[in-house]
Each structure stands twice: as C-alpha cells, then as structure tokens.
Amino acid sequence: MRVLLSTYGSRGDVEPMVALAVQLQALGADVRMCAPPDAELRAVLAREGVPQVPFDRPWRSWERPPDAAERTQRVADLIAAQYDTVTEAAEGCDVIVATAMSQFVAPSVAERLGLAYRCVLFCPDVLDGLDGQGLDELFGKPINTHRASIDLPPVSDVGTFLFTDRPLLAADPTLGPWRGPMGFDARQTGAWILPDERPLPAELLTFLDAGEPPVYAGFGSMRTLDAGGVRAAIEAIRAADRRVLIGRGWAGLGLIDDQDACLLIGEVNQQDLFGRVAAVVHHGGAGTTTTAARAGAPQVVVPQGGDQVYWARRVAELGIGAAHRGPTPTVQSLAGPLGTALTPGTRARAAAVADSIGTDGARTAAELLLAGDAAERL
The missing domain is CATH 3.40.50.2000 (Glycogen Phosphorylase B;)
Structure with a gap:
C-alpha cells in the first residue's frame, strides 16, 4: 500500500x-x-x-x-x-x-x-x-x-x-x-x-543535577509571547522559590539576567526533560500537553488560542495542573496557577494520570x- x-x-x-x-x-x-x-x-x-x-x-x-x-x-x-x-x-x-x-x-x-x-x-x-x-x-x-x-x-x-x-x-x-x-x-x-531517544545536552544535565527540580517554561512555536511574558514567567517561578528553565522556542525567548538559578535551552528531548522538572508552564499544544502528562509533570497552561483553550481546560479538569486565564501572563496572574501546580496533591494526581496515557x-x-x-x- x-x-x-x-x-x-x-x-x-x-x-x-x-x-x-x-x-x-x-x-x-x-x-x-x-x-x-x-x-x-x-x-x-x-x-x-x-x-x-x-x-x-x-x-x-x-x-x-x-x-x-x-x-x-x-x-x-x-x-x-x-x-x-x-x-x-x-x-x-x-x-x-x-x-x-x-x-x-x-x-x-x-x-x-x-x-x-x-x-x-x-x-x-x-x-x-x-x-x-x-x-x-x-x-x-x-x-x-x-x-x-x-x-x-x-x-x-x-x-x-x-x-x-x-x-x-x-x-x-x-x-x-x-x-x-x-x-x-x-x-x-x-x-x-514518536519516541525520542536523544540524550539531554551536557549543560542541561549539569543544571538539573545542581539543585532541586526546576520549573520549565516554554511556548513552542508560539510567537505571541514577548519579553514581557518571559519576564513574568521567570519572576513568578522565582517567587515560588524554584529554579527556572526557559525554552527559547520560535519566539526566540531569552533570559532577563545572569542569575545562576536560570538556564535558557533550545529544542531538546522533552520526553526525558519533563520527567525531571517540578512543573511545565506552556502554551497548551496537544503534543506538549500529552508529553507533560505522560511524564507525570504538573502543568500550567497559558493558552494562546485555538485548541489550546481546550487543553488548558482538560488539564484543570483532570487535576494535573491549572489553566491560566488569557494568553498574556503577568507575575500576579501566574502566581495562583503555579501555586496549584506545585502542590503535592497535583503532583500525585499527575503521576496517577500518567499511568493511564497510552x-x-x-x-x-x-x-x-x-x-x-x-x-x-x-
């Protein structure tokens, strides 16, 4: 055929x-x-x-x-x-x-x-x-x-x-x-x-091993997030007393300072990475949502439009994370959803749902x- x-x-x-x-x-x-x-x-x-x-x-x-x-x-x-x-x-x-x-x-x-x-x-x-x-x-x-x-x-x-x-x-x-x-x-x-067997970059592995699991924030191919959005994400994660991983993505996001507790990465094996982080802040694409769910990683979904609104709602309904209201994050608007994602109960629920993902x-x-x-x- x-x-x-x-x-x-x-x-x-x-x-x-x-x-x-x-x-x-x-x-x-x-x-x-x-x-x-x-x-x-x-x-x-x-x-x-x-x-x-x-x-x-x-x-x-x-x-x-x-x-x-x-x-x-x-x-x-x-x-x-x-x-x-x-x-x-x-x-x-x-x-x-x-x-x-x-x-x-x-x-x-x-x-x-x-x-x-x-x-x-x-x-x-x-x-x-x-x-x-x-x-x-x-x-x-x-x-x-x-x-x-x-x-x-x-x-x-x-x-x-x-x-x-x-x-x-x-x-x-x-x-x-x-x-x-x-x-x-x-x-x-x-x-x-699609199984991904690629090893994580050495710099990323060193960062992961240097402290408690960080929170990852990345928005894939979305180019609607700007410097203000990434600043809000970094500051909100730091306010939660967590280390920060930022995915550059197609928007070309960058860091806001040179503090050691924050690392900028490019395209990597997310199937491996998401099993090593405290939570994933993302746009709510079907693939990213599924990858994070399979890894048992709590999620904060900041939908930029389209079906991402649906996936944000499903993450909240399943209790495996939280949905951000609207496409433009601020430190204040991220605080509540991030706090929900980082609770022990949400992590336990995310781990349980991970076992059901085919x-x-x-x-x-x-x-x-x-x-x-x-x-x-x-």
Whole structure:
C-alpha cells in the first residue's frame, strides 16, 4: 500500500504524522510525507527515515495568525502554497492522510485523483465545537474558488469537506475523550507519539543535577509571547522559590539576567526533560500537553488560542495542573496557577494520570489504515 501523509504546520502538526509514518513503514507500507521545509522539521523526518516531499514555503514564513478580515486570503494563500506539491506527490498512491492546513487541499487532491482520503485531528474540540455555518462563511469562498479552478464542483458543507464524517482522532482518551456531535464517527486511536531517544545536552544535565527540580517554561512555536511574558514567567517561578528553565522556542525567548538559578535551552528531548522538572508552564499544544502528562509533570497552561483553550481546560479538569486565564501572563496572574501546580496533591494526581496515557496510538492508526479502514472515497 502506498500512503501519502500531508501536513502543513508547526512541529506539533508534523511529529505525530512522522510517528504514523514509522508505524506504517514497519507494517510494510510505502510512505512519503509532504511537510514544511523548516530545518528542525526536516530533521525529525530525516532522523526517522521518512521520505519527505517538502513544500516550497517554510512554516515560519507565515508571520502571524490572520485577523478576521485577513482569514479568507490566508486560506487562499495556504491552498496555493500546497496544491501542486500534494498533487504531484499523490500520484501512484492509494490513500492521502492529512492534517493541519493540508486539510484545505488534500480532500480536493484525493477527489481529483480518485484516491481514498482520511482526515486527522489532534483535538476532539475541533468537532465538539463545530459550527457548519461559520465554517462555510469563513472558508467556503477560497475553497470553492480553488475547486472551480481545477474543474471540481463546489462544496456546500465545509465542515464535512475538511474533516469528513469519519476522521481519525489522534488524542489520548484520558486527556481528550471523544464526545463528538451527531454526524461524525471519529475513530479515536490514542495519541501518535514518536519516541525520542536523544540524550539531554551536557549543560542541561549539569543544571538539573545542581539543585532541586526546576520549573520549565516554554511556548513552542508560539510567537505571541514577548519579553514581557518571559519576564513574568521567570519572576513568578522565582517567587515560588524554584529554579527556572526557559525554552527559547520560535519566539526566540531569552533570559532577563545572569542569575545562576536560570538556564535558557533550545529544542531538546522533552520526553526525558519533563520527567525531571517540578512543573511545565506552556502554551497548551496537544503534543506538549500529552508529553507533560505522560511524564507525570504538573502543568500550567497559558493558552494562546485555538485548541489550546481546550487543553488548558482538560488539564484543570483532570487535576494535573491549572489553566491560566488569557494568553498574556503577568507575575500576579501566574502566581495562583503555579501555586496549584506545585502542590503535592497535583503532583500525585499527575503521576496517577500518567499511568493511564497510552503509547500505541500510531500503531493502532496504521493498522486501521492498512486493514482497509481508509477505503471510503469522497
């Protein structure tokens, strides 16, 4: 079976698809993957031996989330940036499996080439909160304009076009249980986790061994946090009498002084790191939330938008951490959530939930795909 995986987004959109690719390859499938050409994303695919068909435009080149007036044009631009690449890569394949911004393109490619298609979601809230009329208004025009240009008929239900009625839900059922709306038959496989065996850098290991477990604060690919946000995080963690680890992330965060109890790090093995920290302050991406939960690390989620609000709520509901109110942290606003995360009760609860987090979601999804679960055509 020849499978094309396609994703256009940040690491949280790429790494789970690489996990699926590895499992498909292990089962004998011929896999290739369309993904952004950003160096750190290419490195993940190369490390796992997954053939990449790169898009022309890096994900980092999309400077900021669009406002409401710009959203229609942004979708049109995203479609234009992907369509030719996905179409060429899909030739000779049996099925396209897509997620993130590739959901605007892959269904039309599959329809035009007569291929099976499956949509992947990393958060159940995408469907829980589905408002078909809203999606039609937001995305119908650029999708249908493009479809007309490739001689395909317009779609009248954008929600079903994007997500299909049988999406694959790559989320852990403890963290993100499926309680979806009528009309969608999601197949919840569990989270797609790519094992990371990389050793932690020597400087980081020295820092970890030099005192009590620090609190880690990092916001991944989010570029909405500025110097004020990182200052607030550092000062709030210090006020809780904890050492500080700051993840530089795509925002290029830095330190505010040269005190010894604070260390700035780049991209590292979070699966290892999070098991060694007192708590994780982060943006609430699906991958980071799952990694921290698996490690038994208490969390403070500072959601910047989208499905991050859902994951912040779930962390609080499960008692494995706390949700920050709003996207902009201050020392005062972080004090309460951080205090909750650092209690013995929260750590005990986080350790208990960690034992329930599954690790075989990508294998389950690969077996479903190869068993013919992807046979439906648009």
